[in-house]
Amino acid sequence: MIFLLLAVAVLFLILSLCLIYPTLRWSYEYNAWRGMLSSLLFVSFAPAALVGWYCCMLLTMLFTDNVQPKELLLTITLGLSLLPGVLPFGIMAVKGRRSCVRSQFLTGAFGLAANVSFFAFVLLFMCYGCLVG
Numbered sequence: 001m002i003f004l005l006l007a008v009a010v011l012f013l014i015l016s017l018c019l020i021y022p023t024l025r026w027s028y029e030y031n032a033w034r035g036m037l038s039s040l041l042f043v044s045f046a047p048a049a050l051v052g053w054y055c056c057m058l059l060t061m062l063f064t065d066n067v068q069p070k071e072l073l074l075t076i077t078l079g080l081s082l083l084p085g086v087l088p089f090g091i092m093a094v095k096g097r098r099s100c101v102r103s104q105f106l107t108g109a110f111g112l113a114a115n116v117s118f119f120a121f122v123l124l125f126m127c128y129g130c131l132v133g
Contacts, residue, residue, distance in 0.1 A: 002131050009124035012117045019114035023089075023107060030096075030103035038088075039111060045088075049081035050122060085115035 020043055027039035093108025095101075 005124055005128045009121050009128060012121035016114045016118040019110050023110040023114055026103050026106040026110060030107050043114060045084040049084045053078055053081035082119055086112060
């Protein structure tokens with residue numbers, strides 16, 4: 001059962017890496033080099049937000065008497081770290097749908113799927129680590 005969790009986590013990682021290519025392709029068709037640059041920045045926000053989430057978790061553990069951080073605080077910081085990667089692509093997908101611009105909608109949809117699958121990988125990998133350790 002534990003290795004099945006790890007296998008699903010790895011599949012989500014592979015899926016997120018595979019979804020970066022269509023995101024870059026459609027962003028190039030939508031807005032040439034500026035769209036490609038912004039998509040690269042948005043896709044890189046997910047790992048950067050994850051590092052920020054870990055730093056917040058470590059600071060919480062450092063400045064509290066309790067060694068175990070509060071679950072609500074960790075949930076809030078995880079949600080806030082999810083926003084920089086998901087929010088721009090979500091807005092792009094909604095704007096593309098409203099204005100009927102296919103390339104803008106597909107850029108947002110593929111970027112949203114890439115970021116969500118990356119965070120699914122992170123959560124499943126963390127669950128695997130908790131079960132093993």
